Amino acid sequence: MHIVDGALSNPVVIGGAVAAAGGIAMGLRSLDLDRIPTAGVLSASFFVASLIHVPIGPSSVHLILNGMAGLLLGWAAFPALFVGLLLQAVFFGFGGLTVLGINTLNIALPAVLAGLVFSRLIAHGSPLQGAIWGGVGGAFAIAATTGMVAFSLALSGDAFLPAAKLVFFAHIPVMAIEAILTGFAVLLARKVKPELFVKGAVA
């Protein structure tokens, strides 16, 4: 999921950085005092989630958790995920500093979209319905991220469809696991702290 330094052409890297900066600015504006702890905890979860490996066959994939961040934070997912990615790049060497912008965009924009589309659905109805929509949102964010990764690669010269297929199919297990994880997280949150969603994650 992390594109590494040198895989993309310069215009894509620069465009991604500009768009990510815009998203971070939007996110910071929407980040009020009450939401800072949520953003911090989600940022930390995202940072650590990449170390959790799900073995599939001979290979393995790692969790991303961007859907959950988007559902809870809306636009504020941008700064939260950016911080997570920055620290992953510095500490673990995932991705790289030059591609930080495009990676932030690829991971945070689907999160925001998931938030825009699903957060209202999650807040209404029974907790179980909310949990199901949460699961759908979690899987959607991963699917959209694979699409965006393939699109960035396509802009840099790779053929879109093979790249998209490759990334998408590799991440189907992640989608399933994140759907379950996000679903249960939403279920729990709806029961113990329903106000987390009632205000709406969309600023």
Add this chain to the structure above:
Amino acid sequence: MRYLAIILALSCVPVPALAHKVIAGVFESGDAIEGEIGFSNGDMASDTEVIVKGPDGAALGRILTDADGFFIYTPNAPVAHTFFANLGAGHVAEVTMPAADVARIMGVEAEPDTPPTNAPAQTVAVFSTEQQQVIARAVRDELRPLRREIAAYREQNDLQTVLGGIGYIVGLFGLGFYFAARRKLAA
């Protein structure tokens, strides 16, 4: 917030796995360059095309890795060699061997990067060429396992690193808290 704490606690369970980071290395091996390319989780890049480029970006040659991600390339020119492989899905490996190392493999002097000046003659070798080669081979063989170990060690993420990262996040968002609170107080 409670469930987030639970998730975080679950996330902190030390998992000895590593993420998908591309690792690539090249070593000298006699009169050839030996290299390996793979992912940090142990998957090696098998049957991957490696493009060898010179300092000017022109392709010098192409090689395929074997099943273990190994490749061997025999250089033809004493210039910096850059080995580039596209592993798909945004993973590329790029590793460069400097001109001086390539030249040593070939047993010739490196092509100077700057236009040649009328420099005095090179220093005279104390050992004969044969002796030099024997010493070089012995040192190389001794160093190879060490190099691998260092490369593996560098990829390790231990608990300290993870906790350090979380510490940074806590600090950063604490700082955010401070500024947000000041803005609120001022208003």
